[in-house]
Amino acid sequence: MPQATGLPTVVIVGRPNVGKSTLFNAILGQRKSITGDEPGITRDRIIGDAVHFNRPFQLIDTGGIVPEDAEWIPAQILKQARVALDVADQIIFLIDGRTEITSADRDLAQILRRLGKPVTLAVNKIDVAKRESLTTAFFELGFKDVMSVSAEHRLGLEELLDHVTRDFTEVEPVDPEEQAGKLRPIRVSIIGRPNVGKSTLLNAMVGGERAIVSPIAGTTRDSVDEHTIIEGREYVFVDTAGIRRKGKTHLMAEKLSVVMARRNIRMAHIALLVIDATEGPVGSDATIGGYAHEEGRALVICVNKWDLLPENKRKEFEQNIRDEFKFLDYAPIVFLSAKEKKGINSLFRHIATVYENFDKRVSTGELNRFVDMLKLERDRRIFFMTQPSVRPPTFVLFMDRGEPLHFSTERQVINRIRKKFGFDGTPIVLKIKARRGPKDARA
Numbered sequence: 182m183p184q185a186t187g188l189p190t191v192v193i194v195g196r197p198n199v200g201k202s203t204l205f206n207a208i209l210g211q212r213k214s215i216t217g218d219e220p221g222i223t224r225d226r227i228i229g230d231a232v233h234f235n236r237p238f239q240l241i242d243t244g245g246i247v248p249e250d251a252e253w254i255p256a257q258i259l260k261q262a263r264v265a266l267d268v269a270d271q272i273i274f275l276i277d278g279r280t281e282i283t284s285a286d287r288d289l290a291q292i293l294r295r296l297g298k299p300v301t302l303a304v305n306k307i308d309v310a311k312r313e314s315l316t317t318a319f320f321e322l323g324f325k326d327v328m329s330v331s332a333e334h335r336l337g338l339e340e341l342l343d344h345v346t347r348d349f350t351e352v353e354p355v356d357p358e359e360q361a362g363k364l365r366p367i368r369v370s371i372i373g374r375p376n377v378g379k380s381t382l383l384n385a386m387v388g389g390e391r392a393i394v395s396p397i398a399g400t401t402r403d404s405v406d407e408h409t410i411i412e413g414r415e416y417v418f419v420d421t422a423g424i425r426r427k428g429k430t431h432l433m434a435e436k437l438s439v440v441m442a443r444r445n446i447r448m449a450h451i452a453l454l455v456i457d458a459t460e461g462p463v464g465s466d467a468t469i470g471g472y473a474h475e476e477g478r479a480l481v482i483c484v485n486k487w488d489l490l491p492e493n494k495r496k497e498f499e500q501n502i503r504d505e506f507k508f509l510d511y512a513p514i515v516f517l518s519a520k521e522k523k524g525i526n527s528l529f530r531h532i533a534t535v536y537e538n539f540d541k542r543v544s545t546g547e548l549n550r551f552v553d554m555l556k557l558e559r560d561r562r563i564f565f566m567t568q569p570s571v572r573p574p575t576f577v578l579f580m581d582r583g584e585p586l587h588f589s590t591e592r593q594v595i596n597r598i599r600k601k602f603g604f605d606g607t608p609i610v611l612k613i614k615a616r617r618g619p620k621d622a623r624a
């Protein structure tokens with residue numbers, strides 16, 4: 182039976198066949214805010230979570246509580262629906278507006294009045310536009326709040342819910358800060374040496390049938406950001422003017438690409454480091470990737486022009502990258518051909534996952550169960566651990582002393598965090614703080 186969730190509870194009661202389930206489904210369906218564990222609503226779902234204008238509540242349909250074949254008497258309803266009525270903050274007493282008031286309606290009305298809870302009498306099956314005049318006959322049941330609805334045609338539901346939820350607490354829709362972060366566009370920077378295919382990749386990602394592309398002038402005079410929406414998620418490609426501006430002499434261009442990468446990484450959440458498959462990972466690729474790491478930005482390594490290499494080279498190439506870029510071991514590697522538009526969907530999926538990790542928060546409870554299992558250098562002690570921020574995920578270890586961990590120990594801790602919680606594609610920042618013990622407090 183209903184769990185006490187702490188949410189205000191609305192209970193729908195009425196004799197059989199008045200339309201309780203129809204109303205229940207209409208309210209939950211209309212609000213699209215079912216949070217139950219199975220998708221969709223079945224006929225025998227009797228409890229669901231709903232929201233009306235930021236006022237969340239729990240809705241119970243007693244139609245599912247009283248068996249359909251039960252001989253209907255008020256006592257029966259009371260027995261079966263007792264739990265629901267006990268937890269009710271608001272009761273919707275549903276009757277059939279197309280039939281005469283029955284003795285069962287009258288008996289139930291009396292029982293409900295005695296509960297001393299707020300009851301709204303909802304007259305159902307009033308399927309016409311001018312509904313009010315049809316409800317006057319029902320005032321004789323002794324409720325001052327009488328409203329008409331058509332559950333089937335979803336008429337009058339808004340007014341009914343306005344009324345029923347009027348005293349319920351309004352909540353902010355989740356944490357607005359976090360929510361804003363989730364809804365904000367993912368800022369992507371395409372970086373790499375000259376001629377690796379950056380502008381071809383940009384075109385493949387924002388061009389063609391993906392469309393909804395609009396170049397928007399950025400804050401700096403000649404920078405242009407490009408927006409695109411893929412599967413409901415908005416992406417902004419930062420400084421595409423820079424990507425599209427062609428290099429001058431080769432040497433100039435090479436240096437320029439490094440300078441540009443450094444600047445653009447700061448404006449982005451995620452850097453796409455483009456490597457030319459025909460050249461393999463080279464020194465300046467590592468330099469550019471290193472900036473993303475230092476700036477604490479998420480990273481996806483894109484091996485472009487893969488159409489020019491045989492497929493069976495993939496493993497070898499991947500190993501090559503891992504060997505050259507040891508410090509970027511968290512970055513996923515995507516093989517693609519920007520020119521042939523191959524691997525672009527996979528790249529978008531990686532970006533979405535990597536961003537999720539970049540923005541991921543682990544609860545303090547989970548972290549401290551994890552800390553219990555960490556064994557560090559023998560002379561260091563961890564008291565507890567928190568994650569104060571995201572983008573990038575930043576963890577603080579509260580220890581006996583504030584001095585940094587040995588490099589290899591720090592790496593080990595970060596790897597353990599990755600292994601336990603999964604942070605593919607994002608750097609992890611680890612900070613050490615001395616816990617203020619009782620001695621410090623006295624000093």
Ligand SMILES: Nc1nc2c(ncn2[C@@H]2O[C@H](COP(=O)(O)OP(=O)(O)OP(=O)(O)O)[C@@H](O)[C@H]2O)c(=O)[nH]1
Nearest residue numbers: 196197198199200201202203244306331332333334
């Ligand atoms: N015309 C009309 N019919 C409706 C309306 N709402 C429900 N009905 C019909 O009334 C009948 C009973 O609806 P249910 O939702 O199953 O009624 P219930 O109160 O849950 O019935 P029990 O489960 O037996 O308690 C169904 O045939 C519905 O299609 C309405 O607004 N207008």
Ligand SMILES: Nc1nc2c(ncn2[C@@H]2O[C@H](COP(=O)(O)OP(=O)(O)OP(=O)(O)O)[C@@H](O)[C@H]2O)c(=O)[nH]1
Nearest residue numbers: 374375376377378379380381427428486518519520
């Ligand atoms: N075979 C093949 N060629 C590609 C691919 N992507 C890009 N190219 C080619 O590589 C060359 C360079 O591509 P661009 O997109 O201009 O490279 P860029 O990185 O923007 O170059 P800069 O502006 O100089 O930094 C062009 O001739 C492209 O057609 C690919 O996936 N496969």
